[in-house]
Each structure stands twice: as C-alpha cells, then as structure tokens.
Amino acid sequence: MQPISDTFIMNCKWQIEQHVCDIECLPNGEIIVASWFYPQIILFSVSGKQRAALQLESKPSQIVVVDKTTVAVFLLINDLAIVDIQQNHVQYIRNNAIPNISDTLIYIENEFYISNKNGIVVIDMSGSVKRRITLSFTPCDMGYDVDSQHIYCIVSEHSQLVCIDRDGNDIFTFTNPNMTNLTIDNEGNVLVLCKKKYNPSGHVIKVDSNGEKREVLITNINPSRIVDPRICYDHSTNSVVIGLDDTVYFYKRKA
Numbered sequence: 001m002q003p004i005s006d007t008f009i010m011n012c013k014w015q016i017e018q019h020v021c022d023i024e025c026l027p028n029g030e031i032i033v034a035s036w037f038y039p040q041i042i043l044f045s046v047s048g049k050q051r052a053a054l055q056l057e058s059k060p061s062q063i064v065v066v067d068k069t070t071v072a073v074f075l076l077i078n079d080l081a082i083v084d085i086q087q088n089h090v091q092y093i094r095n096n097a098i099p100n101i102s103d104t105l106i107y108i109e110n111e112f113y114i115s116n117k118n119g120i121v122v123i124d125m126s127g128s129v130k131r132r133i134t135l136s137f138t139p140c141d142m143g144y145d146v147d148s149q150h151i152y153c154i155v156s157e158h159s160q161l162v163c164i165d166r167d168g169n170d171i172f173t174f175t176n177p178n179m180t181n182l183t184i185d186n187e188g189n190v191l192v193l194c195k196k197k198y199n200p201s202g203h204v205i206k207v208d209s210n211g212e213k214r215e216v217l218i219t220n221i222n223p224s225r226i227v228d229p230r231i232c233y234d235h236s237t238n239s240v241v242i243g244l245d246d247t248v249y250f251y252k253r254k255a
Contacts, residue, residue, distance in 0.1 A: 007217045008204070008240050008251035014048030020243030021060060025234040027068040032085075033243060034060035034073065041073055043085060046234075048248065054088060056081050064107045072112065074105055080112065082125070093127040106144045106151065108166065113151065115139040119168065133168035141181040145188045148209055152190050154179050161192060163211060172211035183233040183240075191217065191240060193231040202229060204240065218242075218251055 018035035025031055030051070031044040039059050043051040062074040066082070073081040080093040098114060098121070105114040111130060114121050119135035137160075139153035150171060153162045161179060163171040178194040185191055188209040195202035202221035205214055218240065221229060229244040240251040 006219055006254075007206075007215065008253055010249055011239075011252045013247055013249045014044075015247050016042070016044070016048075016050075017246070018042075019246050020230055020248070022063045023230045023241060023243035023248065024063045024065050024071065024232050025236075025241055026065060026071075026085075027236065029234055029236040031241065031248065032063055032065075032071055033248070034063050041071070041083065044248070046237075046250075052085070052088070054083055054085065054090070056083075056090065057092065062104060064105060064112075066107050072105070072107060074102070078102060080105075080127075093123070093125075098123070098127075104139055104141050106142045108144055113142065113144075115142060115153075135164070135168055137162065143182045143184050143190065145184050145190075145209065147188055150209070152182060152184070154182060154192070156180075161190060161207060161211070174207050174211040174214070176205065176207075176214065180228045181231055183231050185233050186235055186238060191231060191233065193221070193229060193242070195221070195228055204231065204242075 020033055021036045022034040029046050033042045039056045040053050042053045045051060058075040058077045060073045061076050064072045066072055069086045071083050073083060075081060078098050082091040103115045105112050110125055112123050117138050120133040122130045124130055137155040140156045141154040143152045149166060151164050155162055159175055159177045161174040178196045179192045180195050182190055182192045190207045192205050203216055204218040206217050207214055229242050232241050234241055242249045
C-alpha cells in the first residue's frame with residue numbers, strides 16, 4: 001500500500017513477459033523496454049499492448065531517446081545501436097570509439113556523452129570522438145535537462161548527485177544515500193530512485209534544479225533484492241514510470 005502522504009500515486013500497472021533492464025518513454029507516450037535476457041527492445045503502448053519487438057546483435061543495458069522515432073541502445077558488448085523504430089532499422093557504432101569501461105550515456109544535440117572511470121567521452125553519431133571531459137568521479141547514471149543545459153550524475157561510491165555543465169564544471173553536489181538512477185521532469189527537477197542494496201524497500205525523491213530542496217514523492221517500492229528498478233518520466237502526461245522486475249508502474253501526481 002502507498003501512504004497517502006506520497007505526492008505521486010500509482011494509477012495503473014501492467015506486466016510483461018520479461019524482466020526490465022531499462023525503460024524509457026517516447027515523446028508520444030509509448031514505452032520502450034529493454035530486457036535482461038534477450039537481445040531486443042520492445043515497444044509498448046501506454047496501456048501495455050506490445051506494438052513491436054526489435055532485434056539487436058547483443059543484449060541491451062541502457063536506452064536513451066534520440067528523437068520521437070529513434071532511440072540509442074547501449075549493448076553489453078559496449079557497442080551502441082541506433083534504432084529507427086518506424087523503419088525497424090538498426091545502425092551500430094562499434095566499440096573502438098567507446099570507452100572500454102562504460103557505465104551510462106546520454107544524448108545531447110547529435111552527440112553521445114558516455115561515462116567511464118576518467119569522466120565522460122563525447123562521440124558523434126558516426127562514432128568519432130569529439131572531446132573528453134575529465135571528472136574527479138565516475139558517473140553510474142546520468143540525465144540531461146535541455147532548458148538549463150545541466151548534466152546530472154549519480155556517483156554511487158559517494159552517494160552523491162553531482163550537477164555539472166556540458167564542459168564538466170561543477171554546479172552543485174547533493175548527498176543522499178542509496179541513489180541508483182534518475183530522470184528529469186517537466187520543471188527541470190531531478191527525480192531519483194533510491195534503493196539500498198539487498199533491501200527490498202525503495203523510494204523516489206525529487207531534487208530541485210538548484211540542489212537545495214529534497215522531497216519524497218513515492219514510497220513503498222518493493223523491487224527484487226538484486227536487480228535495481230529503473231525510472232523514467234512521461235513528459236506527455238507528467239507521470240513517473242518505473243520498471244520493476246516484470247511489471248511497469250505508472251504514478252500520477254495527486255490532484
């Protein structure tokens with residue numbers, strides 16, 4: 001049961017046949033899911049109806065939205081798949097351009113920002129390295145706010161949310177325990193899913209764009225003890241979407 005104090009309340013959920021590795025919302029509200037067990041991504045309607053399954057060369061680890069019909073999928077072999085959903089076409093960027101030890105990526109204006117142990121490597125759509133951003137930490141998850149042009153990084157070893165600009169300059173650091181992955185809402189706030197390792201209880205917090213205010217939005221998330229749930233934001237309906245094991249949950253702001 002969700003406490004009535006929660007700002008967002010679950011209003012629907014649906015199950016899929018596979019466990020969620022990552023999840024993203026397209027601009028039209030449709031949902032893209034990557035599976036832990038199969039080399040594919042799956043397109044769903046908001047009601048949970050499967051629309052398409054797109055095959056990949058290898059198992060996926062992360063999805064980022066490029067535009068309304070295109071996503072980029074980070075593969076476990078460190079290749080990057082650019083998937084045109086409408087045309088069912090996949091273009092691969094091979095790992096000679098991608099750091100050998102990579103954790104996460106974001107897409108900004110025809111470039112991919114890919115984290116590694118030394119910071120961020122920026123490559124273009126052809127895979128050419130454009131520049132390198134040296135950081136004092138390794139991002140384990142990243143998000144980008146278009147309006148502020150800020151990059152938000154979770155640094156798991158220090159339990160920090162670090163905000164930087166596109167050149168890597170520090171803007172603020174926010175500390176909170178057990179942060180795993182993040183998304184950005186329509187107001188530029190950072191929504192962070194928090195889960196203690198091997199503990200079944202999780203929650204979502206909101207951090208404002210200045211790193212000054214913290215608010216708990218959703219509690220009583222009960223994921224697997226091993227696999228972290230994944231969070232994304234449906235900008236078309238202002239909903240928080242969480243992929244947890246084999247279920248997709250939608251949370252709407254209370255009226």
